[in-house]
Amino acid sequence: MQRHLIALDLDGTTLNSKSKLASETIATLHQLERAGHIVVIVTGRPYLISKHIYDALHLTSPMVNFNGALTHIPHKHWAGEQILNVSREMSLNLLDAKDQLGLKTLVAEDKLHVWADHPTDMLPEFLPVKLRDDQYLNAKNLATDPIALTIEFTPEQKTTILGQIAERYGDFVEPRIWGGPYDIMELIHRGVHKEDGLDHVAKFYQIDRQNIIAFGDEQNDYEMIDYAGRGVAMKNAIPLIKEIADDETEYDNDHAGVARYLKAYFAKDLADLN
Known part of the structure; x- marks a missing residue:
């Protein structure tokens, strides 16, 4: 065999x-x-x-x-x-620019942890419906580099978001747009x-x-x-x-x-x- x-x-x-x-x-x-x-x-x-x-x-x-x-x-x-991680700095920068870029939800994850800017029931199988205090995405809780970011975005601002990510972080990450009816992209290590x-x-x-x-x-x-x-x-x-x-x-x-x-x-x- x-x-x-x-x-x-x-x-x-x-x-x-x-x-x-x-x-x-x-x-x-x-x-x-x-x-x-x-x-x-x-x-x-x-x-x-x-x-x-x-x-x-x-x-x-x-x-x-x-x-x-x-x-x-x-x-x-x-x-x-x-x-293969993405950067903590990028994650927090995107959080700060959330409203400007038209980002609805940001979720950062590593092997054993998840952090989000707010709970959501938009896609409960994949995004957190409930959050403990230590799971809110902020500079205090996100102490290390995550592995990936999952972002729910405003579809009308998709081109702007992709352009900003490419300009600021394109050497390190690349966005992957989900298929199906959801306006969601993932950011993981480039390549x-x-x-x-x-x-x-x-x-x-x-x-x-x-x-x-x-x-x-x-x-x-x-x-x-x-x-x-x-x-x-x-x-x-x-x-x-x-x-x-x-x-x-x-x-x-x-x-x-x-x-x-x-x-x-x-x-x-x-x-x-x-």
Whole structure:
């Protein structure tokens, strides 16, 4: 058996449209890890809102968060941990210029902490609905460099905001605009993509690119799908991802598309476990 690295985006890929894991997905990934393969979550989500998924899958492998800016093994000290921060100074400067730039909400996060200028119920799965006193974004509470900023912006001022960020901080960060109906952008370390975290894990475990299988559905999966020896687009993926993928799942994320693809691809390995 050749050991593989199996890289999994979460939303729209491993998770169904209700952000849940199918029992078939949990069982299949657990079996593949038992068979000796490395199963790695590679997500744009912060760790704090994805660790429950990692735990539900009973994984022991590394995890990649913030689109590649954090690579770590949850609940453990790992010599390979990698963190690529943005600056505290930039975060506080944007907070000061919030009204001028048309920024509605600012959220700064690192591996274990979240700070926001105010609570919001606009997108409760991703942005904080409640804040303790020490979680309000200000110079006192934000004592170190965060990993990422999430910004809800006024759509009419999008061009102005992007121009100001490029002028002031373009050498260090780049904005990523969310897809879908939300006026939200993320700021992470310039040039960082999911591919970077995946490559870091592959080199740590000495796994060749040809033995990497990566699953994704959205634009932030592009570099990872292109990098993997076998990039697999979900049936529900956007056309851009399907164009560069080596293969496509027969089923979408609401019908355990990842699990069914992996069960067919690793049929012999899974049979050997029984």
